[in-house]
């Protein structure tokens with residue numbers, strides 16, 4: 434394995450892109466360094482595969498890289514000072530919470546795709562954690578699923594530093610995630626973009642916000658620390674509606690507009706008069722555009738980790754045979770969208786967007802990832818607003834015997850019978 438040393442001056446970063454089929458080891462030899470806000474320990478090997486990262490140093494350091502990266506270079510110009518200043522301003526608001534009902538900042542990060550919204554969220558959360566805060570991370574980017582699986586909207590109270598190698602996670606709704614001692618709260622949306630079913634998306638955002646509020650009422654440390662909300666990259670007219678809805682639902686008081694001048698000035702025009710602080714931050718030159726193939730591979734990696742764990746903490750999934758009639762497979766909206774002319778008189782399309790339909794099990798479920806609802810009965814709309822117990826993967830379908838084999842991270846019978854089908858499939862390799 435090739436080995437290379439890099440010397441970094443203060444306030445510079447080493448940018449690395451590592452393919453999915455290679456492994457690269459990173460070691461901090463001297464000095465201090467961090468990855469998206471989480472500090473590296475000296476003389477520890479960190480291993481990465483299929484990642485694009487920046488190793489930043491405030492005071493200078495020496496790094497050792499073993500293995501081959503597809504891209505590696507040092508950048509001296511970064512927006513890190515402005516990111517740190519944003520953290521300091523948020524921290525100031527936390528200190529001043531006594532003047533604001535004990536409520537810390539509620540920050541919404543908006544911007545187009547691939548400007549570094551998730552990376553900035555990690556950084557602001559890590560810096561808050563470093564100051565013994567316990568912020569809540571709300572992930573509304575349904576295409577990515579930083580915390581659980583793509584297709585989910587989640588809220589995670591963070592109590593421990595975010596893992597350098599795994600980011601937000603070797604995460605699972607069935608287990609506490611990296612960076613958290615508490616289980617994340619997840620609702621199932623099931624589509625890659627809020628546009629796919631706007632009514633359902635907004636409904637779930639409102640539901641998530643209510644649950645977060647209830648938690649904040651009980652948890653003083655989290656209340657003071659505030660919430661950081663990561664969004665998806667939609668910034669057209671629908672995107673603005675989605676943003677306005679999030680602001681209302683979560684009572685956002687700080688908007689960070691990342692890497693987009695017009696979005697910033699629109700946010701000032703639309704929201705500043707209601708007392709919301711709007712901050713403009715520049716995109717880092719290191720943020721990498723990810724094509725659809727890379728995003729798909731990242732999703733696959735995420736799904737694989739849910740069932741099999743990571744090299745650091747491997748899991749062995751359990752395989753169970755299920756009768757078709759033991760479970761109800763559900764779908765919302767899309768599958769049930771009838772042409773307007775076919776809807777009963779007086780019922781408009783909006784009604785069917787949140788209508789739940791049962792799906793006949795069959796070959797079409799093969800390789801699907803299904804979300805297991807915590808609901809015990811099929812009542813609308815409550816079932817839509819019930820959080821998730823976890824996920825299963827359909828590894829085999831036995832059409833003749835009316836059975837299917839599913840993988841689950843937990844042993845034994847799967848206790849819940851309502852399983853959501855979204856657009857997520859995964860061919861195990």
Ligand SMILES: Nc1ncnc2c1ncn2[C@@H]1O[C@H](COP(=O)(O)OP(=O)(O)OP(=O)(O)O)[C@@H](O)[C@H]1O
Nearest residue numbers: 485486487546547548549550551552666719720721
């Ligand atoms: N300074 C940097 N150097 C190298 N890579 C970076 C840097 N900042 C971010 N990245 C990488 O760039 C990619 C895109 O960043 P990120 O996911 O934060 O963007 P995003 O705006 O949240 O994207 P989207 O909304 O499209 O999901 C990620 O793989 C991230 O790890």
